[in-house]
Amino acid sequence: MPRLVLAGALAFGVVASSVMAGPLVDRPLVIAHRGASQYLPEHTMEAYRLAVAMGADFIEPDLFITQDGVLVARHDRSLNATTNIVSVAATNPALFAKGTGSGASRQYNIDNLTYDDILLVSARSRGTSGYAVPPNAYYTGSERFVVPRFTDVLDYVFDLWRETGKVVGVYPEVKTISGQPAYNRSIADAMLAALADPRYEGLFDGSRNHVFLQSFDLSIIQHLAERTTLPLVFLTGICPTAAQLGQIAEVAQGIGVSVANVNQACVDRVHEAGLLIHVYTLSNANPSLHETVYALGVDGIFSNAPDTAKRFRDALYPEPVSEPTSLALFGLALLGLARFRRRPAA
Numbered sequence: 001m002p003r004l005v006l007a008g009a010l011a012f013g014v015v016a017s018s019v020m021a022g023p024l025v026d027r028p029l030v031i032a033h034r035g036a037s038q039y040l041p042e043h044t045m046e047a048y049r050l051a052v053a054m055g056a057d058f059i060e061p062d063l064f065i066t067q068d069g070v071l072v073a074r075h076d077r078s079l080n081a082t083t084n085i086v087s088v089a090a091t092n093p094a095l096f097a098k099g100t101g102s103g104a105s106r107q108y109n110i111d112n113l114t115y116d117d118i119l120l121v122s123a124r125s126r127g128t129s130g131y132a133v134p135p136n137a138y139y140t141g142s143e144r145f146v147v148p149r150f151t152d153v154l155d156y157v158f159d160l161w162r163e164t165g166k167v168v169g170v171y172p173e174v175k176t177i178s179g180q181p182a183y184n185r186s187i188a189d190a191m192l193a194a195l196a197d198p199r200y201e202g203l204f205d206g207s208r209n210h211v212f213l214q215s216f217d218l219s220i221i222q223h224l225a226e227r228t229t230l231p232l233v234f235l236t237g238i239c240p241t242a243a244q245l246g247q248i249a250e251v252a253q254g255i256g257v258s259v260a261n262v263n264q265a266c267v268d269r270v271h272e273a274g275l276l277i278h279v280y281t282l283s284n285a286n287p288s289l290h291e292t293v294y295a296l297g298v299d300g301i302f303s304n305a306p307d308t309a310k311r312f313r314d315a316l317y318p319e320p321v322s323e324p325t326s327l328a329l330f331g332l333a334l335l336g337l338a339r340f341r342r343r344p345a346a
Helices: 007-011 045-053 085-089 150-164 181-195 218-225 242-248 264-272 289-294 306-316 323-342
Strands: 029-033 058-060 062-065 071-073 213-215 232-236 254-258 276-282 300-303
Touching: 029 045, 029 276, 029 306, 045 058, 045 150, 062 181, 071 150, 071 181, 150 181, 181 218, 213 218, 218 232, 232 276, 242 264, 254 264, 264 276, 276 289, 289 300, 289 306, 300 306
Parallel strands: 029 058, 029 300, 213 232, 232 254, 254 276, 276 300
Antiparallel strands: 062 071
């Protein structure tokens, strides 16, 4: 059974009859996949801010590192699909020269560009299923969106905490390039250095349980495990076997599994290995799937639509009633019982 706070419900005589498997956490997470990317261009500060306004517990920046050593939030190595770089480069010979390939297949890869190069372009949505298509309620499609640095994301979370006391989780992913292990490790090392920057006053040291680090590359997870105590999540398309989970548990605290391959047996097997399970990626392409997956007892969901994820999560796992409120409800229930007992017989 999920770890729900039922004191208030029981005080009023409501009987809980859920038969769902339970997550390892008190309440499964809402993880904003690339921000609120259902509604705004992915990996933009606007998408991250909207996700937080919608109630996401965590925001998820994917990380690549530029030619001049700046971590940027992008999912793809190439900027072609998520920025207007092709059209910008067409009138900028210096930028065009940094592309690889020819014709329609010419790609502009982050590792070949400086951050100043990237500032010349505007981020946009890839526009595929589950991602923003303008115009919508949040933007028209004519706005300019800056590709943010990882430090921009951390600055936002830090400033929000200092100004309001609200702690938003960060869930960065180390992206990798096949055959370039040194480059991949440089992303991991730069990420750890950014999180440990003294200017953040220890906000990202893990003591508030609001940092996860992730990668599809097990060698990166191993590299991180040797350098940090922050919780690590190994991403995989399929659900690993019990033996594989045992090996993963030696270096990680959780796994991320594709929604296409998650079921009750998978969730149970992961939990039996003592690992968290976070499922990716859901969207408004199938809103009710959020409910189905949360009901499996997973520990979190990556969703492009954090408002939808939160709505289904909250329905299945109501926000716990605070202890003073629980005591007050219990007292009211006792008072009602006493009045009932004092009622004279008809």
